[in-house]
Amino acid sequence: MRKRIPGLVLRTSLIAGLPGEGEKEFEELREFLCETKIELAGVFVYSPEEGTKASKMERPSKEVAEHRAELLCSLQADVIAEWNKSRIGTVTTVLVENDKTIGRSYAESPDIDGYIRIKTKGIEANTFIDVKITGVENGELVGERYELCK
Numbered sequence: 756m757r758k759r760i761p762g763l764v765l766r767t768s769l770i771a772g773l774p775g776e777g778e779k780e781f782e783e784l785r786e787f788l789c790e791t792k793i794e795l796a797g798v799f800v801y802s803p804e805e806g807t808k809a810s811k812m813e814r815p816s817k818e819v820a821e822h823r824a825e826l827l828c829s830l831q832a833d834v835i836a837e838w839n840k841s842r843i844g845t846v847t848t849v850l851v852e853n854d855k856t857i858g859r860s861y862a863e864s865p866d867i868d869g870y871i872r873i874k875t876k877g878i879e880a881n882t883f884i885d886v887k888i889t890g891v892e893n894g895e896l897v898g899e900r901y902e903l904c905k
Contacts, residue, residue: 764862765793769827772801772820774812781823788830794838797867798827832894835869839896842888846901847871849886851878858886875900 757763769784788796800820803810815823849858849871855878857870871886872895878884887901 764795765791766795766862766864766868767793768797768799768867770799770801771823771827772815772817774801774809774814776801776815785826785830788827788834792834792837793831795835795862795864795868796827796831797864798824798831800824836891836894839891839894842896843890844888846885846887847898848883849873849898851880851882851884853880855880858884860886869895871896871898873898873900 756765771781800817801814803814814820847860847862849860851858851873852870855873857872859865859868859870862868863870871888872892873884873886874889874897878900885901886898888896888898890897
């Protein structure tokens with residue numbers, strides 16, 4: 756898919772500690788993530804909901820689920836760092852958020868993924884602008900407004 760669709764970003768959410776998840780299934784997931792290098796993935800710990808069939812099913816302990824989620828987060832941190840680095844020098848369209856210093860491109864999911872810090876002043880909130888990615892600070896992308904003709 757990546758070869759056929761330029762700019763494709765794979766994004767998913769992962770839940771560690773689901774009913775029926777054993778060591779074998781968890782290792783398969785880790786191997787899949789290492790091979791696929793999903794650009795953005797949110798990782799969560801399974802939380803059983805009272806009264807559901809799933810809440811009564813056998814599952815890893817909360818401690819094991821939390822440990823597995825930490826392992827997945829660590830693995831994903833390396834993938835995201837590599838992907839962020841590959842974006843330096845590119846130009847992307849960003850939706851500027853209310854505080855006017857951050858925005859999100861088509862790749863970032865609100866309240867789950869990171870954001871792009873915009874170093875250019877005087878930008879209106881809730882507008883789309885082109886941003887040239889200039890670096891990464893504290894794991895977040897940083898950029899400046901990009902205008903073809905100034």
